Amino acid sequence: MEETRGSTPHRPPISRVTVVRVVGLGVVAAGIGIVIGLVIPWFPPAAATQAHTIDTLYYVLIIVTVPVFVLVTSVVLFSAWRWRMRPGEERLDGPPIHGNTQLEVIWTALPAALIAALVVYAAIVLHDIGVKKPGEITVGVIGQQWEWRFTYPEYHDAQGQPIVALQLYLPLDRPVNFKINSVDVIHTFWVPAFRLQEDAVPGITTGFRATPDRLGSYPIICTQLCGYGHSTMRTTLHIVTAAQFNTWLSEHGYSGTYTQTTSAHTRRTSGSAASGLLADARPGGAHTARSSRSSASGWTAYAPAAETHPATKEGSQ
Amino acid sequence: MIARLRAPGLHRGILATPLGIGLAYAIVLPIRAASGYHPVLDGTAILQVSMIICPFAFLIGLGAFDYWFHWAIGRPTRPEDHSGHGARTWKDYFRVNTDHKVIGVQYVVHSFAYFLIAGLFAMLMRVQLAQPGGKFVDANTYNGLFSVHATLMIFLFVIPVFAGLANFVLPLMIGAPDMAFPRLNALSFWLLPVAGLLLLGSFFAPGGSFASGWTAYAPLSTTAPIGQAFFTLGVQFAGASSIATALNFLVTIITMRAPGMSFFRMPLLVWANFSTSLLVVIATPFIAASQFFVLLDRGLGFNFFNAGQGGNVLLYQNVFWFYSHPAVYIMMLPGFGIISEVIAVKSRKPIFGYRMMAFSLLAIVVLGFTVWAHHMFTSGMPAWLRDPMMITTAIIAVPTGVKIFSWLATLWRGVLHMDTAMLWAMGFITMFTLGGISGVMLAMVPLDLDVSKTYFVVAHIHYVLFGGSVFTIFAGVYYWFPKMTGRMYDERLGRWHFWTTLIFFNLTFAPMHIIGIEGMPRRVADYALQFATWNLLISFASWALGLSTLIFVYNMVVSWRGGPRAVANPWRGMTLEWQVSSPPPIFNFDSMPTVVGGPYEYGVPGAVHAVFRDGADVPAPAGALAMAAKE
Numbered sequence: 001m002e003e004t005r006g007s008t009p010h011r012p013p014i015s016r017v018t019v020v021r022v023v024g025l026g027v028v029a030a031g032i033g034i035v036i037g038l039v040i041p042w043f044p045p046a047a048a049t050q051a052h053t054i055d056t057l058y059y060v061l062i063i064v065t066v067p068v069f070v071l072v073t074s075v076v077l078f079s080a081w082r083w084r085m086r087p088g089e090e091r092l093d094g095p096p097i098h099g100n101t102q103l104e105v106i107w108t109a110l111p112a113a114l115i116a117a118l119v120v121y122a123a124i125v126l127h128d129i130g131v132k133k134p135g136e137i138t139v140g141v142i143g144q145q146w147e148w149r150f151t152y153p154e155y156h157d158a159q160g161q162p163i164v165a166l167q168l169y170l171p172l173d174r175p176v177n178f179k180i181n182s183v184d185v186i187h188t189f190w191v192p193a194f195r196l197q198e199d200a201v202p203g204i205t206t207g208f209r210a211t212p213d214r215l216g217s218y219p220i221i222c223t224q225l226c227g228y229g230h231s232t233m234r235t236t237l238h239i240v241t242a243a244q245f246n247t248w249l250s251e252h253g254y255s256g257t258y259t260q261t262t263s264a265h266t267r268r269t270s271g272s273a274a275s276g277l278l279a280d281a282r283p284g285g286a287h288t289a290r291s292s293r294s295s296a297s298g299w300t301a302y303a304p305a306a307e308t309h310p311a312t313k314e315g316s317q
Numbered sequence: 318m319i320a321r322l323r324a325p326g327l328h329r330g331i332l333a334t335p336l337g338i339g340l341a342y343a344i345v346l347p348i349r350a351a352s353g354y355h356p357v358l359d360g361t362a363i364l365q366v367s368m369i370i371c372p373f374a375f376l377i378g379l380g381a382f383d384y385w386f387h388w389a390i391g392r393p394t395r396p397e398d399h400s401g402h403g404a405r406t407w408k409d410y411f412r413v414n415t416d417h418k419v420i421g422v423q424y425v426v427h428s429f430a431y432f433l434i435a436g437l438f439a440m441l442m443r444v445q446l447a448q449p450g451g452k453f454v455d456a457n458t459y460n461g462l463f464s465v466h467a468t469l470m471i472f473l474f475v476i477p478v479f480a481g482l483a484n485f486v487l488p489l490m491i492g493a494p495d496m497a498f499p500r501l502n503a504l505s506f507w508l509l510p511v512a513g514l515l516l517l518g519s520f521f522a523p524g525g526s527f528a529s530g531w532t533a534y535a536p537l538s539t540t541a542p543i544g545q546a547f548f549t550l551g552v553q554f555a556g557a558s559s560i561a562t563a564l565n566f567l568v569t570i571i572t573m574r575a576p577g578m579s580f581f582r583m584p585l586l587v588w589a590n591f592s593t594s595l596l597v598v599i600a601t602p603f604i605a606a607s608q609f610f611v612l613l614d615r616g617l618g619f620n621f622f623n624a625g626q627g628g629n630v631l632l633y634q635n636v637f638w639f640y641s642h643p644a645v646y647i648m649m650l651p652g653f654g655i656i657s658e659v660i661a662v663k664s665r666k667p668i669f670g671y672r673m674m675a676f677s678l679l680a681i682v683v684l685g686f687t688v689w690a691h692h693m694f695t696s697g698m699p700a701w702l703r704d705p706m707m708i709t710t711a712i713i714a715v716p717t718g719v720k721i722f723s724w725l726a727t728l729w730r731g732v733l734h735m736d737t738a739m740l741w742a743m744g745f746i747t748m749f750t751l752g753g754i755s756g757v758m759l760a761m762v763p764l765d766l767d768v769s770k771t772y773f774v775v776a777h778i779h780y781v782l783f784g785g786s787v788f789t790i791f792a793g794v795y796y797w798f799p800k801m802t803g804r805m806y807d808e809r810l811g812r813w814h815f816w817t818t819l820i821f822f823n824l825t826f827a828p829m830h831i832i833g834i835e836g837m838p839r840r841v842a843d844y845a846l847q848f849a850t851w852n853l854l855i856s857f858a859s860w861a862l863g864l865s866t867l868i869f870v871y872n873m874v875v876s877w878r879g880g881p882r883a884v885a886n887p888w889r890g891m892t893l894e895w896q897v898s899s900p901p902p903i904f905n906f907d908s909m910p911t912v913v914g915g916p917y918e919y920g921v922p923g924a925v926h927a928v929f930r931d932g933a934d935v936p937a938p939a940g941a942l943a944m945a946a947k948e
Contacts, residue, residue: 010730010920011730014730040831042831042834042835043834043835044836054763054764054766054767057761058758061757061761065758068750069747069750069754072721072746073747073750075725075728075729076725076728076743076746076747079725079728079729079731079733079743080735080743083664083728083729083730083732083733084733084735085733089732092732093665093666093732093919093920094730094731094919095666095730095920096666096667096919096920096921096924097666097667097730098667098671099670099671099672099673100669100670103726104719107718108718111715111718112712112715115712115714115715115757116711118711118757119708119711119761122707122762122764123704123707123762125761125763126703126762129763129766130700184540185534185536185537185540186534186536186537186630188769188770190770190838192767192835192836195763195766196766196767197695197766197767197769197770198695198697198766199695199696199697201624201631201696201697202625203625203629203630204630204631204697219836221836223769223770223771223838223839224534224770225529225534225537225840226537227529227541228456229456230456230460230842231456231838231840231841231842231843231844232843
């Protein structure tokens with residue numbers, strides 16, 4: 001304490017040079033943190049246009065939030081190093097600084113502005129991923145302990161019933177509107193490759209939209225605790241070409257021909273494309289056998305009601 | 318002998334409990350017989366009624382209601398001889414005691430017992446998850462393990478341990494001789510063992526313990542085996558305890574402050590508990606309601622949540638989260654208070670922006686009630702609700718950020734005493750910031766649509782509740798250990814405890830962010846092969862994390878029994894609890910304090926927080942030395 005006696009009883013403020021050095025170190029650390037955050041392959045493969053939008057949001061959040069953590073941590077570490085009590089300072093006190101209105105206004109307003117910007121961005125993303133695209137097909141998703149079941153109300157089998165499947169087959173580049181139900185407890189239909197999930201709730205129909213844009217097979221996972229078999233309530237999503245989808249449909253007794261309406265095509269002729277789809281979806285010809293399992297089990301398969309049909313669904317959202 | 322058995326106490330409580338079962342039979346059998354059911358065969362009716370009656374039988378036997386009963390039936394109440402006040406032997410901790418200091422210790426010790434039990438459950442879960450295809454327990458038991466783990470941690474550890482710490486120090490801090498309602502205070506505590514035993518007892522129920530998560534979503538919970546009823550009723554008792562304590566705190570803070578202690582001279586711990594109590598009093602009845610719905614659905618077939626009978630499944634989630642989101646702040650705001658105390662004293666500086674710290678607490682209270690549906694972004698609730706709930710959720714980060722920045726500014730240019738309590742406080746600031754950041758990410762609806770209900774959420778909640786709440790609890794326990802026990806803890810062991818916990822905490826929970834985003838859902842007894850490496854690492858880290866707690870337990874037990882005697886004010890704190898002996902006198906203050914200044918006037922020459930009327934034990938002003946140095 002001898003050296004502090006006479007000048008000031010408190011710790012002197014640190015020099016400008018030190019501040020600049022610390023800030024410089026912090027900027028470098030934040031830079032490294034951001035690079036690490038962007039380099040880590042966080043996500044599984046993305047297989048829908050919506051997934052790319054959400055990934056971008058995530059990376060923006062990394063870029064914005066890493067510096068916040070680095071700022072807090074570096075102040076803590078710097079304080080521990082620079083302001084730690086040293087031998088001889090046992091009875092020393094800090095300077096009685098009670099506050100600084102300017103500083104407090106800044107650290108209220110700046111985060112508020114940052115948060116507001118993020119919220120606006122996220123709201124735009126949320127709107128974008130929910131936009132209805134022309135040429136949309138509807139797929140019913142039904143959760144039951146502990147299985148998923150998918151219905152294709154626009155594609156009927158020989159008995160005139162919607163095709164039902166235990167694995168989800170979707171044609172590439174065709175927008176899908178999922179209509180989700182549950183017959184017992186709450187389940188959640190999560191497709192990590194789509195970055196989207198929604199609960200399957202008994203009594204109400206929920207849903208989301210996705211446009212598959214990558215061929216391959218991806219997991220479908222139930223994320224809502226639904227009892228004993230929750231961890232095994234999984235199935236597979238297959239994103240296939242139009243030809244493969246057509247073959248798959250006919251294997252399930254669909255007599256018509258699936259026509260791929262690419263998004264470029266539908267953008268040009270949105271209205272007529274939808275009616276063309278309607279023509280495809282309502283076959284009147286001969287039918288072959290249908291899945292015996294779906295007829296026997298008495299599931300409440302999703303039935304195509306008028307208000308959910310793509311041709312009449314325009315502007316409902 | 319008979320007289321001894323009739324005297325209030327633990328033995329009378331235990332004797333009274335079977336009488337409760339008898340009463341349950343007496344009520345259920347005639348009703349079942351009259352309704353045409355077989356009167357005896359169905360044990361579930363008896364069990365559920367017993368679970369309501371037996372706790373009251375136990376509490377009445379224990380003597381928690383004796384005074385009120387005497388008063389209600391007009392018998393002469395025993396004159397207040399303070400025989401139920403204070404602890405002379407260890408046995409006094411096992412009876413209804415009206416001393417807030419005894420109750421505080423009861424709360425803290427009882428809560429830590431459940432911390433160890435629930436932590437053990439977490440370690441067992443990690444045995445199951447160490448490898449994919451784990452065969453340690455079956456899926457139902459696993460679902461039970463994490464359900465009971467979370468429920469005990471929330472309702473029997475974090476919430477009550479904060480109530481316990483505040484019970485001990487808050488009346489001292491505001492210069493009160495006790496809480497406003499000492500008997501209610503005692504009852505509040507004794508409701509907790511009841512709740513804890515009910516929740517633990519569910520493991521012995523036919524069909525296993527409750528296994529629908531601590532959230533107990535209907536209709537999974539309304540169709541689950543009888544073990545679920547233990548949760549439904551156990552939570553009621555924990556909730557009742559919470560509400561009663563919160564009322565007690567509110568009345569104590571509003572009416573029993575020492576002369577001169579205006580609201581803006583209150584230590585921030587008092588502000589924090591004031592805010593928390595407001596949250597508890599308003600929010601906790603909602604979880605009671607949600608569980609009464611479930612109870613009536615289960616027991617009497619009300620079909621509140623049976624969609625096939627016109628029930629509304631989402632109603633449960635709305636009511637449940639209207640409590641359980643504020644509950645997150647109930648589990649955090651008292652910790653904010655502890656950190657403010659520790660940081661100010663250990664930095665030897667006034668809290669930076671004291672008033673903003675108090676206002677930000679109140680802002681969190683108000684905003685905390687506007688965000689519950691952010692737990693339901695993927696629940697199928699009306700889509701238009703997503704945007705407003707996202708906005709309010711994100712805004713909460715602002716007052717929380719104000720607090721973080723204020724603590725940082727308090728550290729700046731301080732003289733940092735980097736002992737165990739301070740290490741926990743500084744660890745808290747960094748870890749809680751991480752939890753806050755992942756919280757802001759989850760608030761962004763599109764990201765939540767992806768990682769909701771995955772291990773990313775598990776990581777987030779543990780950074781908030783472990784890196785946040787538990788770190789503050791450890792800071793508080795180390796900080797007030799000398800005051801509560803009159804002994805000093807072992808500083809070296811305390812540091813070991815901090816560093817091992819910090820390291821293994823991060824090794825356990827940081828990788829969960831990654832596997833969550835990669836596609837591992839939470840609450841699963843088995844997982845895909847691709848997550849095997851991470852899960853093995855997490856399991857090893859979690860066991861080490863559990864073992865690190867043993868350092869703490871050893872330190873506390875040994876130091877309490879034989880640690881060096883603590884002086885009245887080992888940290889040279891200015892708040893009132895440090896101006897009395899360690900442990901404090903039975904009625905706290907031998908002479909009434911008069912508050913003459915703010916609670917954190919460190920470095921202000923000659924400043925004191927309070928003076929004592931007789932002038933005998935005026936504390937040495939904290940700035941006295943700085944003044945001496947100036948001369």
